Amino acid sequence: MLLRSRLLKTAPSWKQLSVCSKSKFSFGKQTRYKSTDASEDEVKHFQELAPTWWDTDGSQRILHKMNLARLDFVQRTLRNQVKIKDPEIFVPGFNYREFLPGYVCDNIQREMQDSIETSLDEKLKMSVLDVGCGGGILSESLGRLKWVKSVQGIDLTRECIVVAKEHAKKDPMLEEKVSYECKALEDVTGQFDIITCMEMLEHVDVPSEILRHCWARLNPDKGILFLSTINRDLISWFTTIFMGENVLKVVPKGTHHLSKYINSKEIIAWFDENYGGQFQLLDLKGTMYLPLQGWVEHDCSDVGNYFMAIQRLK
Ligand SMILES: CC(C)=CCC/C(C)=C/CC/C(C)=C/CC/C(C)=C/CC/C(C)=C/CC/C(C)=C/Cc1cc(C(=O)O)cc(O)c1O
Numbered sequence: 001m002l003l004r005s006r007l008l009k010t011a012p013s014w015k016q017l018s019v020c021s022k023s024k025f026s027f028g029k030q031t032r033y034k035s036t037d038a039s040e041d042e043v044k045h046f047q048e049l050a051p052t053w054w055d056t057d058g059s060q061r062i063l064h065k066m067n068l069a070r071l072d073f074v075q076r077t078l079r080n081q082v083k084i085k086d087p088e089i090f091v092p093g094f095n096y097r098e099f100l101p102g103y104v105c106d107n108i109q110r111e112m113q114d115s116i117e118t119s120l121d122e123k124l125k126m127s128v129l130d131v132g133c134g135g136g137i138l139s140e141s142l143g144r145l146k147w148v149k150s151v152q153g154i155d156l157t158r159e160c161i162v163v164a165k166e167h168a169k170k171d172p173m174l175e176e177k178v179s180y181e182c183k184a185l186e187d188v189t190g191q192f193d194i195i196t197c198m199e200m201l202e203h204v205d206v207p208s209e210i211l212r213h214c215w216a217r218l219n220p221d222k223g224i225l226f227l228s229t230i231n232r233d234l235i236s237w238f239t240t241i242f243m244g245e246n247v248l249k250v251v252p253k254g255t256h257h258l259s260k261y262i263n264s265k266e267i268i269a270w271f272d273e274n275y276g277g278q279f280q281l282l283d284l285k286g287t288m289y290l291p292l293q294g295w296v297e298h299d300c301s302d303v304g305n306y307f308m309a310i311q312r313l314k
């Protein structure tokens with residue numbers, strides 16, 4: 001029944017989970033060891049895609065195009081976290097564009113951006129965990145940002161990690177900043193200022209377990225979790241599966257399964273239920289691919305693909 005919450009799909013019972021590290025437990029048709037494990041069919045799918053991952057005109061071309069839009073989303077969200085204290089530059093509530101000539105406004109805008117970049121630079125350089133990093137498309141882009149100290153990319157498709165490591169060697173600046181491991185999320189130790197979980201929640205059997213383990217590894221002092229996934233609705237089926245995989249063939253066949261899609265409302269409800277008062281929704285935007293424009297944001301976040309930023313407050 002599609003209306004049943006996908007996110008709250010019953011995970012194995014705690015009794016089962018408590019023994020799962022020592023023995024297998026059956027979850028649906030799959031037998032798995034860990035609650036954040038990947039299913040065999042998903043791993044097989046991405047194993048086959050690994051060799052062409054970095055061909056920007058190949059099977060992952062839509063992911064490469066999406067990377068531009070999601071980096072805009074991440075950077076805009078982080079810039080909005082920076083409070084400009086200099087009254088010479090920014091007066092809250094004063095819309096200077098209504099009163100000042102264009103060239104003056106442009107100068108003010110430039111000074112504001114410079115101030116934000118300086119503030120971001122002065123901030124403790126942020127640590128990033130990229131969950132389900134694949135071949136490293138997002139990990140590399142984040143690793144090149146000045147205010148990022150380190151990116152740890154994890155994935156359960158070993159061939160993707162091999163491709164990610166190989167590709168990162170092409171850019172010396174990434175050597176110190178970006179690392180990859182083939183491991184399950186629950187085996188990651190430490191806490192991170194930023195955790196990204198992009199285009200992977202719709203590929204896991206128990207997404208709530210991924211979110212739960214992301215939360216536990218998010219810096220409680222304003223760490224930010226960035227998600228991108230797909231609502232479970234007819235328009236999502238039409239764009240991502242019917243058009244994307246079968247008509248335009250711009251997404252590898254068999255990539256997506258409507259029943260695994262997750263509604264943005266389900267994610268918010270799940271955070272309210274499990275971490276009410278401990279988080280804030282920083283931003284939620286719909287995004288859709290238009291052939292001549294690429295990925296564009298819109299305000300219908302209950303339909304199709306979406307980007308979400310959730311900040312942990314305590
Ligand atoms: C407000 C609103 C949303 C209205 C929508 C109304 C409507 C019906 C709009 C139709 C839009 C339109 C012009 C459709 C024409 C056909 C078209 C351009 C369809 C888009 C096909 C497409 C590119 C889908 C993207 C699928 C997707 C989620 C990609 C990310 C991705 C990629 C890969 C990979 O490349 O391997 C793997 C993944 O797991 C992914 O999630």
Ligand SMILES: C[S@@+](CC[C@H](N)C(=O)[O-])C[C@H]1O[C@@H](n2cnc3c(N)ncnc32)[C@H](O)[C@@H]1O
Nearest residue numbers: 036037038132133134137155156157198199200
């Ligand atoms: C569509 S790719 C997205 C890659 C990357 N996040 C990006 O957006 O460029 C989905 C990735 O999630 C990985 N994945 C699926 N289930 C996973 C799990 N339970 N744990 C870790 N990685 C997983 C797959 O192996 C695949 O590399």
Ligand SMILES: [Mg+2]
Nearest residue numbers: 199200202256
């Ligand atoms: Mg996907």
